[in-house]
Amino acid sequence: MSITAKQLRQYGKPLVFALLSLPALWLAWNWWLAFQYQPNGLGFNPQETSNRFSGDWALRILLLSLAITPLSKLIGSPKPILFRRMIGLFAFFYVCVHITSYVWLDMLFDWVELWSDVMKRIYITVGFAAFLLLIPLAVTSTNGWIKRMGAKRWQRLHQAIYVIGLLGIVHFIMMRKGFQIEPLIYAAILLALLAFRWRKFFPKTARATG
Amino acid sequence: MLIKHKHSWQETENSVTGESLYLNRRTLMVGAAAAGAAIAAPNVFAQRERELAELAARPTEYKSNESLTPENAVTQYNNFYEFGVSKGDPYQNAWRLQPKPWSIQVDGLVDKPGEYALEDLIDFNALEDRIYRLRCVEAWSMVVPWIGVSLASVLKKIEPQSGAKYVRFETLADPKQMPGLRWPVLDWPYVEGLRIDEAMNDLALLAVGLYGKELPNQNGAPVRLVVPWKYGFKSIKSIVRISLTETEPKTSWNLSAPREYGFYSNVNPEVDHPRWSQKRERRIGEFGRRETQKFNGYGEMVADLYAGMDLRAKF
Numbered sequence: 001m002s003i004t005a006k007q008l009r010q011y012g013k014p015l016v017f018a019l020l021s022l023p024a025l026w027l028a029w030n031w032w033l034a035f036q037y038q039p040n041g042l043g044f045n046p047q048e049t050s051n052r053f054s055g056d057w058a059l060r061i062l063l064l065s066l067a068i069t070p071l072s073k074l075i076g077s078p079k080p081i082l083f084r085r086m087i088g089l090f091a092f093f094y095v096c097v098h099i100t101s102y103v104w105l106d107m108l109f110d111w112v113e114l115w116s117d118v119m120k121r122i123y124i125t126v127g128f129a130a131f132l133l134l135i136p137l138a139v140t141s142t143n144g145w146i147k148r149m150g151a152k153r154w155q156r157l158h159q160a161i162y163v164i165g166l167l168g169i170v171h172f173i174m175m176r177k178g179f180q181i182e183p184l185i186y187a188a189i190l191l192a193l194l195a196f197r198w199r200k201f202f203p204k205t206a207r208a209t210g
Numbered sequence: 211m212l213i214k215h216k217h218s219w220q221e222t223e224n225s226v227t228g229e230s231l232y233l234n235r236r237t238l239m240v241g242a243a244a245a246g247a248a249i250a251a252p253n254v255f256a257q258r259e260r261e262l263a264e265l266a267a268r269p270t271e272y273k274s275n276e277s278l279t280p281e282n283a284v285t286q287y288n289n290f291y292e293f294g295v296s297k298g299d300p301y302q303n304a305w306r307l308q309p310k311p312w313s314i315q316v317d318g319l320v321d322k323p324g325e326y327a328l329e330d331l332i333d334f335n336a337l338e339d340r341i342y343r344l345r346c347v348e349a350w351s352m353v354v355p356w357i358g359v360s361l362a363s364v365l366k367k368i369e370p371q372s373g374a375k376y377v378r379f380e381t382l383a384d385p386k387q388m389p390g391l392r393w394p395v396l397d398w399p400y401v402e403g404l405r406i407d408e409a410m411n412d413l414a415l416l417a418v419g420l421y422g423k424e425l426p427n428q429n430g431a432p433v434r435l436v437v438p439w440k441y442g443f444k445s446i447k448s449i450v451r452i453s454l455t456e457t458e459p460k461t462s463w464n465l466s467a468p469r470e471y472g473f474y475s476n477v478n479p480e481v482d483h484p485r486w487s488q489k490r491e492r493r494i495g496e497f498g499r500r501e502t503q504k505f506n507g508y509g510e511m512v513a514d515l516y517a518g519m520d521l522r523a524k525f
Contacts, residue, residue, distance in 0.1 A: 043298070044287040044494050045350055108498055113487060121485050175485070178395040178466050180295055 008082050016083055020090045023057045024097055031105070047106040054101050058094035059168050063189055065091050066165060070196040085141055088161070092138040095131055123174035130167035133160050162197075165190050259305055260431075262423040265337055267357045272340035272413075279352035281421045283494050288428045289346065290447055291395050292381065292388035299390070300428035306387045307448065309425075309432035318378070318453035321369035328432055331364050332418055340415055342438035344445070345477045345506045349499075351491045356436055357419030362410045364452075370406065374454035377409045378402075379435060382450045396462045402446035403459035403473065404437065405515075413438060413511050416449075439508040441475045472525040476516070477506035481525045 003012075026041075027050060033040035042049045065087040072080040107114050117124045137158055139145070146154045169190050173183040194201075290300040293307075312328040337357050345351045365377070383399035385391045391398050408414065415436040418425060425431040430447025437444050443463055453459075463471035470484050479489045479502040490499035505512050516524075 044283045045297070045492065047492065048297075048350075113489070117487065120482070123485060176295075178291065178295075178463075179393075180395055181393055182295075 003079075005079060005082065008079060013083065013086065016086060020061060020087070023053070024094070027053060027097065027101075047101070050101040050105055051098065054094055054098035055172070058091060058098050059172060059186055061087060061094055062091040062161075062165055062168060063186065063193065066161065066190070066193045070193060073196075089138060089141060092134050095134060099131060123171050126167050126174065127171035130164045130171060133164050133167070137161060137164075162194060165194075260309075260427065262426060264423050265334075265357050265419040267337035267339045267419070267422075270338045270340055272338075272342065274341040274343070274353060276341075276343070276353045277495075278341070278355055279494050284352060284354055284420060285426045285429060287494065289348075289442065290390075290428055290430070292383070292390045292398070292400065292448075293428065294390045295393075295395060303389055304427035304431075306389065307382075307427040307431060308387060309427060309448070312432045312450075314433070314449060315451045316368045316453075317451070318455050319371040319374035320454050321371060322367065326368075328418075331367060332359055332416060332433065333363070334418075336363070337418070338415075340436075342413075342415070342436060343506050344436075344438065344442055345491060345502065347441035347443055347471070347475070347483060347488075349486055349488065349491045349502075351493050351502075353493075355421055356415060356417040357422070358415045358417035358433075358436065360412055361404075361414040361416050361435065362412065364416055365409060368452070368454075370454045373456050375406055376455045376457065376459055377404050377406060378451075378453040378455050378459035379446045379449050380451035380453075381446055382448045396466055399450075400446060400462045401459060402435065402444055402461050403455075404444075405458075406454075407515055408437070408512075411512060411515065413508060439476060439505040439512045441471075441477060443471070444475050474516075474521075474524050476512075476521065476525075477502065478504055478521055478525070480504070481522055 030040040030042050031046070031050065034042055034046055040046075065084060068080045068084040068087065072078055103109060103114060107117075118128050119125070137160060140149065140154065140157060149157070169183065169187045172186060176183055286301040287297045288300040289297065290304065293300040293303040314326050314328060314331055315324075316326055316331075317323045336359055338359060339355065339357060341353060341355045343351060344354050361377075379402045381400035382388070383391060404414065415438075416433055417430075417436045418433050420426075420429060425434065430445075430449075433449050434447040435445045435449065458473055461471075461473060463475075464473055477488075482488055488502055491502045492499050503509075
């Protein structure tokens, strides 16, 4: 029994959409409870929990989007590609949630302080750069833009995601104190996913070594 | 005649009224969060949790009109990397720690070195109640009712020699009791230090309890330092060794990231940490951030220690 592309579009996509929405729904629900002074899952420092939770999910979903192409090559089917755009846009969405959490709930729109954070604190500079680079990718994610730009140029632009992934992981590593394992696990997964694309980055060496 | 002196580190009456109203509203949030945490984490640790004995202590002038941080926040939101790097890890893992019996090795430039039982160093009949603000380098803060004795009273017992210029403290590092030691987050054991005049300042406290009871394990049982004018990481927990030295001790965070954590680490809104601003802090339980005070508001008692020192260079 094999699943058709039509079935994936009809049932698979709404399912993936629902699943990837869950963390955001959990966060929104718990903030709503917090604002009502109700018991909630955000703990004693809700802003810290919220910033970290949204950042974790942005990175996880970004890594997931980078895993789609390798997955489709591994199973020898283009079907996973059907989900790639949606997953990529979800990664962007969680980055936006992350920034909203920081700018609004944590910093309360203190723009002076925010600007000095972006300029003075390298890990925030790095994270902010990743966000800026992600915007054109989100904007040009439609079929219309692929046509307008031409597949080649479009693909070139969207290869920026490799740099964005690296910036995101560096942001995560720099944000932790001391020598910590968790961000390094994320880094290892990213590097593995990039290594899979080795031939793309270095077509000549790939040919030379067969 | 009794004359009531008001110290600058005590809040003024009028600043308090409005604030306590405000805080009352906000404590609700923490209470709510705590209830949520209780739902999320069923009480599987309770059976292993140590019964905390009540401690009798006499009141001191170290009072505060500020609202105390709720006890469950003080005991469940901790940085104690020997038990894990998440804020909730110490509360979950610290039941493995065995604080009784406890002994402390005293060495270096002292006339009375040796292995002391905790009870021989700390006079449990002379315990004091002291309410201090605690300002973490991560820009959050609490108000904690500690119980303890002045560090000076303990140093006098061990008789520092005239050449002693610094006090070095060491935390227990036993992998059997501390699962976090598996990870090389820092160069274990955790080490902190004070200059001898800082250590002799009456504000420096060796705490053995909080909220009327013995210290819970995750708060640094059975004995920890509390230096409220410095960032929280200076207030080293579960101390097993005190050494008097001639040279400045190498402290753990300073070794890990010298650009970020200086030996002094006095609370100072004018000197930013490279990764976050120190101008403001979030009092746990409040929504917004409040201004951070220089020396965490204890300047009247400690600013003299640093007269003529460039606090930007010696951060």
